[in-house]
Amino acid sequence: MKRFIKFKIIGIALLMLVPWGLSAEGAVDSLISEKGKFDHWRVYELKESGIIGGNVKKIYKLSEGETLRGQDPCPVRREDVFSPCNIMADVMGVIKGSNSVFPERRGDGYCARLSVVMEKVRALGFIDMEVLVQGTILSGYFNEPIRDTKSAYTKMDCGVPFTGHPVAVQYDYKADVGNPIIKSTGFSAKKNLGGKDYAFIAVYLQRRSEDEDGNVTAKRVGTAFRLFTESQPEWVNGETLDIHYGDISREPWFTPDMDLKNGDIVYYCRNSKGRIVEIEENGWAGPDEDPTHIIIWISSSCGEAFHGGLGNTFWVDNFKLVY
Numbered sequence: 001m002k003r004f005i006k007f008k009i010i011g012i013a014l015l016m017l018v019p020w021g022l023s024a025e026g027a028v029d030s031l032i033s034e035k036g037k038f039d040h041w042r043v044y045e046l047k048e049s050g051i052i053g054g055n056v057k058k059i060y061k062l063s064e065g066e067t068l069r070g071q072d073p074c075p076v077r078r079e080d081v082f083s084p085c086n087i088m089a090d091v092m093g094v095i096k097g098s099n100s101v102f103p104e105r106r107g108d109g110y111c112a113r114l115s116v117v118m119e120k121v122r123a124l125g126f127i128d129m130e131v132l133v134q135g136t137i138l139s140g141y142f143n144e145p146i147r148d149t150k151s152a153y154t155k156m157d158c159g160v161p162f163t164g165h166p167v168a169v170q171y172d173y174k175a176d177v178g179n180p181i182i183k184s185t186g187f188s189a190k191k192n193l194g195g196k197d198y199a200f201i202a203v204y205l206q207r208r209s210e211d212e213d214g215n216v217t218a219k220r221v222g223t224a225f226r227l228f229t230e231s232q233p234e235w236v237n238g239e240t241l242d243i244h245y246g247d248i249s250r251e252p253w254f255t256p257d258m259d260l261k262n263g264d265i266v267y268y269c270r271n272s273k274g275r276i277v278e279i280e281e282n283g284w285a286g287p288d289e290d291p292t293h294i295i296i297w298i299s300s301s302c303g304e305a306f307h308g309g310l311g312n313t314f315w316v317d318n319f320k321l322v323y
Contacts, residue, residue, distance in 0.1 A: 028162050029321055031081045032139070032296070035062060036171075036319030039109040044068045046088050046097040052121055057097035059086045062112075062137070071095050073144035081160050082296070084112070085136040090145035096121055100135040100300075104315065111172070111317035112137060114300040116197070116308040118184065132184040134308050137316070139296035140269075143276065152305035154276055158267040159206065162294035166321040168240045169224060169296075173316050175199055175232045177300075179309030197309030199228040200257070200302045201316075203243060204267075205291035208279065214271040216278070218293075219285035223248055225258045227302060228314065235315075240322060246287030257302075260284075265304060267295065 042063035047070060048055050061074050062082045068074060073088060084101030096119075104113040114135030121129040140157045177198045184190040205222035224243040248254055260281040267279045285291075298316055301308035 028081065028160060028294075029164060029166075031079055032294075033320040035080070035082050037109065038062070038103070038112040038317055038319075040064045041103045041110065042068070042074070044074050044088075046095070047071055048097060049093070049095045051094060052096060057099070059088065059097050059099060060084065060101065060103055061086065076141050080141070081139055083138050083141040084114075085133065085138070085142060087142050087155075088145050089147070091148060094121075095145075098131075098133055100133045101137060106317060111315050112298075114199070114298065114314045114316070116179070116301050116310050116312040118310060130184050130190055132182055132190075132306050132308055132310065134299055134301035134303075134305070135312075135314065136297070136299040136301075138298075139294060153266045154268050156268055157270050157276065158279065158297075159204075159269060159293035159295040161292060162205070163290050163292065164294075164321070164323075165222070165245070165290075166243055166323050168242045168322040169201070169203055169319065170238060170240045170322050171201070171316055171319040172235055172237045173228070173232065173239065173314065174235050175228045175230070175315070176311070176313045177228055177231055177309065179311045181303060181307055182310050183307050185306045193307070197307075197312055198302050199300045199312060199314035200298075201226045201228075201241060202257070202295070202297040203241070204295040204297075205243070205245075206279070206281070206293045206295065207285050207289055208269075208292050210271055214273045214275055214277060215280070216269055216271055217280045217282050219283050219289070220260055220281055221245060221285040221287075221289055221291040223258050225255070227255075227257065235317075237318075247284035249284070269293075 042061045044059040046057050063080045086099045089096045098119050100117045102113045103110045119131045178196045181193040181195045181197045203224040206218040208218045222243045222245045224241045226241050300312045300314040
């Protein structure tokens with residue numbers, strides 16, 4: 001991937017990466033804390049295709065507004081810094097909805113329940129698919145409608161503009177994890193892979209640049225990662241997860257999940273030309289450098305797309321940044 005051209009104006013390129021224009025640190029902090037309460041949900045009543053039954057399926061979005069109905073993708077509001085992987089798919093003209101993140105009552109408000117689920121599609125004897133879906137919440141958004149299950153991570157626009165230096169994130173959680181890992185893409189036989197699957201929370205602060213060809217590179221400024229390997233039936237309130245700055249690869253507590261390359265997981269974003277491209281994390285930034293974006297990834301499964309422990313469930317509430 002080409003290096004950033006010197007005469008390219010970095011600030012302009014970065015602003016063009018995200019159409020929402022969320023560049024003010026205070027505004028993004030406030031939105032993350034407010035939306036991280038998970039009290040605001042918008043219902044989308046999706047009319048699925050008649051060939052698969054023509055049902056109306058409720059899709060839950062971390063947004064606000066009146067209930068939407070029809071077969072058009074939900075509009076993306078600039079205030080919607082978190083996106084659940086609750087999506088509409090349009091595969092060869094067949095409209096289907098999928099939910100793996102749900103609002104659940106907690107006290108006077110709501111929390112988010114993230115589950116690993118199996119979506120089944122059957123129609124007239126010639127469509128018979130089972131697709132394993134991980135319950136995931138992402139800072140950024142999903143590119144709807146989903147047209148296929150190929151290159152799953154290209155369907156995501158990861159991260160929102162951010163320039164702060166928080167010391168940690170804080171959240172409430174409970175968990176039911178450790179189910180056996182299954183692979184099911186819908187286009188091949190379901191496989192039991194063995195091993196156990198767990199939930200995680202990841203926070204990555206990046207300093208991104210875009211070259212004249214639209215390629216996006218990034219340095220990692222800050223890292224936080226927590227794998228939840230034990231079930232926790234009661235709420236744990238106010239847990240904090242430290243964000244570590246600079247090159248942490250030689251620290252004794254460093255794990256592969258914190259590295260610039262995390263297995264088969266690849267992060268993508270929309271560049272200034274409107275194309276979804278890979279974010280090539282090619283090094284560690286200095287601990288005092290300012291980030292340009294924050295990726296927050298909360299999931300009920302730590303595996304790659306279409307892999308997971310069926311039945312894994314992770315509840316999260318009151319997610320915020322700590323300074």
